Amino acid sequence: FDRMRTLGDVARYHAEARPDAVALVFEGRETSFADFDRHTNQVANALIAAGLKVGDRVAYVGKNSDHYFELLIGAAKAGVVTTPIGWRLAAPEIAYIVGDSEAKLVFVGPELIGHVEAVAAELTHRPVVIAMEAEGAGEHRTFEAWRDAQPDTDPMTPIKTSDIAIQLYTSGTTGRPKGAMLTHDNMLAMRREAALRPLDWNQWGPDDVSLVAMPVAHIGGTGWGLVGLFNGAKGVVAREFDPTKVLDFIEKDRVSKMFMVPAALQIVVRLPRAREVDYSRLSHILYGAAPIPLDLLRECMEVFGCGFVQQYGMTETTGTVVYLPPEDHDPAGNTRMRAAGLPMPGVEIKVIDEAGNSVPAGTVGEVAIRSLANMAGYWKLDEATKKTIDADGWLRTGDAGYLDEDGYLFIHDRVKDMIISGGENIYPAEVESAVYGHPHVAEVAVIGVPDDKWGEAVKAVVAPKPGVTPDAADIIAFARSRIAGFKAPKSVDFVPALPRNASGKILRRELRAPYWEGRERQVN
Ligand code: ATP
Ligand code: MG
Structure with missing residues (x-):
């Protein structure tokens, strides 16, 4: 080799x-x-x-x-x-x-x-x-x-x-x-x-x-x-x-x-x-x-x-x-199965706060990566390259996550997609994972929508399975039985299918747009 x-x-x-x-x-x-x-x-x-x-x-x-x-x-x-x-x-x-x-x-x-x-x-x-x-x-x-x-x-x-x-x-x-x-x-x-x-x-x-x-x-x-x-x-x-x-x-x-x-x-x-x-x-x-x-x-x-x-x-x-690795996939539900995993050989990971300082294990921040495989830069986008890779070679991923005591990385979601509701940070992926298990749900995306009381409220956009009559209240109750109440959706909308790009990623910014028309969404 x-x-x-x-x-x-x-x-x-x-x-x-x-x-x-x-x-x-x-x-x-x-x-x-x-x-x-x-x-x-x-x-x-x-x-x-x-x-x-x-x-x-x-x-x-x-x-x-x-x-x-x-x-x-x-x-x-x-x-x-x-x-x-x-x-x-x-x-x-x-x-x-x-x-x-x-x-x-x-x-x-x-x-x-x-x-x-x-x-x-x-x-x-x-x-x-x-x-x-x-x-x-x-x-x-x-x-x-x-x-x-x-x-x-x-x-x-x-x-x-x-x-x-x-x-x-x-x-x-x-x-x-x-x-x-x-x-x-x-x-x-x-x-x-x-x-x-x-x-x-x-x-x-x-x-x-x-x-x-x-x-x-x-x-x-x-x-x-x-x-x-x-x-x-x-x-x-x-x-x-x-x-x-x-x-x-x-x-x-x-x-x-x-x-x-x-x-x-x-x-x-x-x-x-x-x-x-x-x-x-x-x-x-x-x-x-x-x-x-x-x-x-x-x-x-x-x-x-x-x-x-x-x-x-x-x-x-x-x-x-x-x-x-396969060994960490235990369907009985050990928490490791929720992890993204361990660094590949030659890869260093740190989790940083807004000022760029490393945070202790268990604390959520932005994931940064240093490795032999970090890109040389973005073509013709020097400013964006400088914002993404620092002088020491650390690349900011834009993803929120944390490292556990054993060095396993847990990815919550993109920093920009985090929902702040009533002062609590809520990551759509966790809510989606909870809602997904409902028998009527084929696909689900979770977004923050403007809310006068909470700042943002959690909304689930669900594509139901064919031939079912889905019930919003039932889906909300199901989510509340699996995750903390403040994370559960406050409302559910139904659509035939979710917008995704060719990498299979849900386009949450497209889903969010109609709810935010005329307003500016604050992202940190
Ligand atoms: P753009 O940067 O243009 O907005 P993108 O980030 O979706 O697009 P990619 O480089 O294809 O483009 O995707 C990388 C992103 O995919 C990561 O930053 C992360 O948000 C997500 N991702 C990749 N692997 C995983 C994983 N195992 N679990 C959760 N999210 C993942
Ligand atoms: Mg990206």
Whole structure:
């Protein structure tokens, strides 16, 4: 593992160690590590031939594909930075990121071609469009034709491990997405450390099969895909998250490890077929990126019967920095199961007050992280970078939480989402977890709404399960039986479904907006 210093080395290393092993599977197309290495050389050569230099950017707008990983690693071999962009975004949002990143080439999936042509025409720097697939390619070259026109020899471009490898935009849950610049070291240094530790859940063998079902525009998709490649596993790439296909992949492709966000797990576990599938090959489900209701976690543990590992992290920390191992998942309800977990190797955590001073164990504050995987900074946002990472390398997460006596991190929620009601601090995730267990509730989000007496009052917005007649008073009583009365919702509104972004995160600011019209919400 020590030889994997840059993203390009990941392809080189496994091509030498296990050339015939399958690196990626996508809709019946299998690519061996030897071919993956050759293809990434061709991508690098094509970018160099197009005049791109170390530090230049290209963008990818599309659903998941094996070719995305060829682009990412191939570009990295030429020192070119890939920016994946969420395919669910609207045209102006795509335009903003393509423009902001100054991508010289834009690689586009078939679903988005029309969209991106319109975007490219508007941009002053006129990026070249390359179609990922023949379908709908029109005048544009296709990725394969563009790649295969090049020699498959390694260009051996000199790359520093501190060079930027990928520019990944944050999910945009709290505002406009910011381009986090992640270096080769960010992507690999912590992985190398982790691979050398006896973390049982992080052991990978030649038979491991990893499912990449979360969107690659987010760290949960790209990061997880890279973890599999780094460990030499076979990566099954799902074009998009499709719950029944997840079960098919588990059965037919014999998936052994997968990462999913709680919102996706919830959909899969509730499929009637989920209780009939053979999970004997599935060793671990890694979950994270948003708080998980305890009842959902218990349900998943019962149905899938494999090891569960929580992951906490963010785009700015290159994904996972904290993990909760399977041993701490005790469905009998020990408090550890509510934790986000322990720092990954090489990660330091502290919890700070508003003045930036560390607070003692058990005290809630803002979580700060220092690690080898902290981003180099936000692209073109120096002020925001300075506010986020201090001179000593501590990165403020914007999340509220505390450390217990044993060093376990408990994440409450985002600082900005905290509700102050009658002087008490209330974290929506805890209330959501309580309400979620009600038999009529399919999904729930908790927000603070203006209240003349309490400042803010706790409101639950509930998407009921199909075919039930939910009762607000009953849901409030249920919550009061599980958490302190002052935390329980004062009111419940019903909606057909909750607004979420592509990372599965509830957009609480959207839910809050109508209640706060014309008023300013105080956040500390
Ligand atoms: P933006 O920064 O643009 O508002 P975002 O913060 O949602 O978007 P990401 O970097 O994808 O973008 O998400 C990181 C955030 O996800 C964390 O700051 C935290 O709030 C949440 N999160 C991640 N893992 C967990 C977890 N295990 N439990 C609870 N929350 C989590
Ligand atoms: Mg964030």
